[in-house]
Amino acid sequence: MAVDTSRVDKLRKKQINGQSMKRLVEAGMIWLKTNQQTVNALNVFPVPDGDTGTNMVLTMQSAWNEIKDLGHRKVSDMASAVSKGALMGARGNSGVILSQLWRGFARGVENKEILDGPTFAKAFAEARDTAYRGVVRPVEGTILTVAREVAEATEAGLNSTQDAIDILAIAVKAADAAVQKTPDLLPVLKQAGVVDSGGKGLFFILEGMLRHVYGESLETPLMSVQPISAMNLQGAMEEVEEGQDYEVVVDFVPSNDFELQKFYGRLEEMGTSIQVGEGEGMYRMHIHVPLDKRYEPIDYVMGIGTITKVAMENLMAQMDDIQKSKTTRISFAPVEPGQIAVVVVSPGAGLSRIFASLGVAAIVEGGQTMNPSTQDILNSFENLPTDKIIILPNNKNIVMAANQAKEVTVKQVAVVPTRTIPQGLAAMLSLNPNEELDSVAERMSKAASTVKTGEITVATRTVEIDGVNVKEGQVIALLDGKLVVSAGSVEEGCLGLLEKAKAGEHELITLYYGQEMPHTEANRIADVIREKYSDRDVEVQEGGQPHYQFIISVE
């Protein structure tokens, strides 16, 4: 990505008037739009007006619509039009702040014909002051901090240059540095391993302006740096190309003059499937390279920072494993916009696979002893490309978290309050993703109520409940959540349970065996049951759930 120096020189000589400022605003908007998803991905809170990138783009677009046909030659006129447009279209918290920044900017260039270095710096200072006036308790580590640091850096920059383009370059650099610092100021960002989204958005606007000056492309995002925790290296495995036999993953701490764009450019020359992740100052790069180039990325990274970890794998060998294990991998039903997506809570890998085969769109891991949070549930569906969601909590302790997730999202959510896994599975069987949300949810509730659920586990303490005496360590059986049998063995517990459930009057008995239950033992018990209920269907499935030797559905 070479800077077009003759273009920069020409622009330097030509002063920035109202019309050139218009082009800068346009470039800022386009570049922000190009990187919109990157900004959206930084959201920490699932607040309903959450998508910062989208809100900022809409605000900038409103500003652009206001000015695109204007012929103003004075920057002051152009800036106040931008300010007006941004104000009218301000969306969400970040949009409001952005509009205030533009309002201050306009005030800073009042009565000015052209935008020279000192005017630019003054405009940034006014933007900062105006933005800070709009809130009683400014939170640091946000877009406000970025605006402040830009103002400070450009003010200081006037000592060395009076040139507007140089000042803009200083602003971009300061914005970048300030964005990187946001996690140190705002702990919630650090926890999530991200930088502030609004600050990043502001950076993109400024960078877009500078890219326009440099004659660089605004259409394609050159890179996407994601939080390390969000990197999907497993998924990258499946895109192995012919000749790219080696996967190299390098963790490193870059030196101070690290330039991400240059870094990306160099990696692109070496291989494919490039991913770069960042968290707390550390970077992780992932690349697929041919056999003879397998040490090249490592050598290169060694030159630009300190390597903390290297991992290299022969993909061709791994591919065989993947093929073999493909049957055990979970792939979810694709969701089209407008369709209903079902999210289920599942306590074990086997159950997750069964749910996936029934068409669920996402799975939240959790169950009896590890209740997922509202946040976990939200995360599972916030990024699905539809706004109609059904949640199956499959546990009575998770119903509340599911209901809360429903309250804090903008999506339409129905919680079908399934209390057990068999209820959840029964509900899935009556899913039609193309119908009305409410009627589907109602039908699923009804289906869930037709199944009986048995659970076999071991008592953790001595107690008498519901008239059943239980000693610690004994096998107990629960029918629809109520303790019905205590027994000396799992087999005895299953038989006792099925009797209580009047299994003889039903058609199908399915046993989902847990993590601690060996496959062969599960089959042996199933055979005993088959003998006793010879005219009923008895199925055995791997459930993989912890703590429960068996989850049994009777329907």
Place this chain on the structure above:
Amino acid sequence: MGKETTSLGGIHISPNAVATIAYHATLQSYGVVGLAPKNFADGIVKTITRDPARGLTVQYDGEDINIEIHVIVEYGTRINSVAESVANTVRFQVEKALGLKVNTINVHVAGLRVSDTD
């Protein structure tokens, strides 16, 4: 309000606790420059106290929590967006901290503060 029974005893959450969370969430919302006393007579008393409930009412009718917030907004911001984000932030923070569902949040823009005219 917010009665919950655990094996050890009950947990009660007072409307004041909700009001405190809502108060801090409101003041951190961009565009809000202050809370407004609900009425004038109230204002005289409340200006000499530091009651976090100033400008805020939390009602609990046994089932739903309803919050009324009276705010002063910075002149020159898009008031609609500011009020919306106040409601969103307050709802999110209260529900996150207390695990209680908030039914309605009404944001009343009681006035604007003009720090600059342009």
